[in-house]
Amino acid sequence: MPSVVTVPAEAQAGSNFNANRATEAYLAQIPPDAKARSDSYFQGGYWLILWDFLYAVAVALLLLNLRWSAKFRDVAERITRLKPLQTFLYWCQYAIIAFVLSLPISIYEGYLREHKYGLATQTFGPWMGDQLKALLLSVVLGGLVVTALFGIVRRLRETWWIWGAVVTFIFFTIGVLISPVFIAPMFNTYKRLDDPKITGPILSLARANGIPVRDVFKVDASRQSTRMSANVSGLGGTMRITLNDNLLNRASPEEVQAVMGHEMGHYVLNHVYKLLLFGGVIIFLFFALLRWGLNWSLARWGERWQVRELVDPAIIPLVFLIASIFFFVLTPITNTYVRTQEHEADMYGINASRQPDGFAQAAIHLGEYRKMSPGIWEERIFFDHPSGRNRIHDAMQWKAENIALMESHGEK
Ligand SMILES: [Zn+2]
Numbered sequence: 001m002p003s004v005v006t007v008p009a010e011a012q013a014g015s016n017f018n019a020n021r022a023t024e025a026y027l028a029q030i031p032p033d034a035k036a037r038s039d040s041y042f043q044g045g046y047w048l049i050l051w052d053f054l055y056a057v058a059v060a061l062l063l064l065n066l067r068w069s070a071k072f073r074d075v076a077e078r079i080t081r082l083k084p085l086q087t088f089l090y091w092c093q094y095a096i097i098a099f100v101l102s103l104p105i106s107i108y109e110g111y112l113r114e115h116k117y118g119l120a121t122q123t124f125g126p127w128m129g130d131q132l133k134a135l136l137l138s139v140v141l142g143g144l145v146v147t148a149l150f151g152i153v154r155r156l157r158e159t160w161w162i163w164g165a166v167v168t169f170i171f172f173t174i175g176v177l178i179s180p181v182f183i184a185p186m187f188n189t190y191k192r193l194d195d196p197k198i199t200g201p202i203l204s205l206a207r208a209n210g211i212p213v214r215d216v217f218k219v220d221a222s223r224q225s226t227r228m229s230a231n232v233s234g235l236g237g238t239m240r241i242t243l244n245d246n247l248l249n250r251a252s253p254e255e256v257q258a259v260m261g262h263e264m265g266h267y268v269l270n271h272v273y274k275l276l277l278f279g280g281v282i283i284f285l286f287f288a289l290l291r292w293g294l295n296w297s298l299a300r301w302g303e304r305w306q307v308r309e310l311v312d313p314a315i316i317p318l319v320f321l322i323a324s325i326f327f328f329v330l331t332p333i334t335n336t337y338v339r340t341q342e343h344e345a346d347m348y349g350i351n352a353s354r355q356p357d358g359f360a361q362a363a364i365h366l367g368e369y370r371k372m373s374p375g376i377w378e379e380r381i382f383f384d385h386p387s388g389r390n391r392i393h394d395a396m397q398w399k400a401e402n403i404a405l406m407e408s409h410g411e412k
Contacts, residue, residue: 013399359395
């Protein structure tokens with residue numbers, strides 16, 4: 001993508017400004033080879049949704065049918081008689097083996113493919129280091145969740161799925177709220193920005209939108225990738241605005257303001273809390289399906305897998321098998337939910353920042369890894385953000401409706 005996107009002649013404010021023409025003029029700035037590359041990267045992602053799903057199913061079936069899962073449980077039972085500890089020891093073995101079996105597809109998807117498209121900056125060693133850190137987190141935090149859930153199944157044989165959903169929802173909420181403050185810093189370095197030239201306009205935009213924040217942080221996202229991003233995160237004392245270094249290094253000041261307006265939109269519109277509510281509904285539906293799916297499968301294949309009953313931790317691969325099917329089928333719905341929120345944040349951001357051209361520039365930069373002009377259904381099914389074309393059009397429509405404002409402020 002062009003690193004500096006200028007405002008094309010057709011998008012300059014004037015009496016014959018037209019949103020459609022301005023949109024096309026912006027899109028015309030993308031060189032054909034950059035477009036082909038981005039389309040190919042993003043469309044490959046559609047297939048990855050399918051391959052990831054089939055791969056996860058294969059791993060689960062392997063662990064069950066070869067009775068490895070049953071053997072992990074036997075090992076755990078031999079080490080201790082304490083049920084919660086048995087569950088945790090089973091989980092350690094499962095998490096490590098599932099990680100190892102999934103390595104081929106994660107290396108292709110997360111490392112080789114990202115490098116092929118010039119989106120990754122890490123060499124293999126540090127990349128693998130991050131994967132191992134994530135594995136350790138999954139062993140410890142996942143182990144905590146799984147041990148709690150099996151405790152519930154052992155005590156509440158009839159209503160476990162309701163209480164399981166409640167406890168999972170509580171863990172999910174804690175995870176969403178603490179991860180920007182406690183988990184993300186394990187993978188990247190956060191530094192307070194002191195340059196008033198950068199922080200001044202951002203904090204001014206925050207004050208103008210009633211956001212009680214005093215600090216702006218920079219995160220070294222360039223350690224992993226070339227993607228630009230920012231966010232508003234935390235609660236109370238930990239409230240902060242974070243810009244990643246790719247955004248700071250590559251974006252124009254107008255573009256930074258437009259992106260910050262978008263992120264502030266997420267905050268002001270309470271998107272995190274709405275997402276938690278949506279997540280709660282999904283978790284509840286999942287547990288209802290799980291109750292039925294586990295009983296149905298155990299009745300048919302329980303003996304063959306040597307999985308005894310619901311309280312047996314050896315059932316875990318089956319839980320992940322059902323989860324894979326559930327979330328695969330739900331992909332268009334979760335994408336549409338998130339994309340709708342993103343569109344709301346877009347509109348809020350354009351209104352707050354009054355930088356339609358900065359917004360169009362950002363849409364083009366983000367087009368490095370997201371197809372710019374998909375079909376209607378393609379966008380509805382596969383996109384978790386509005387497409388670049390729609391984002392530019394939204395910005396240009398706003399500019400058309402506010403043309404007097406744009407003209408009196410002079411073209412930027
Ligand atoms: Zn967003």
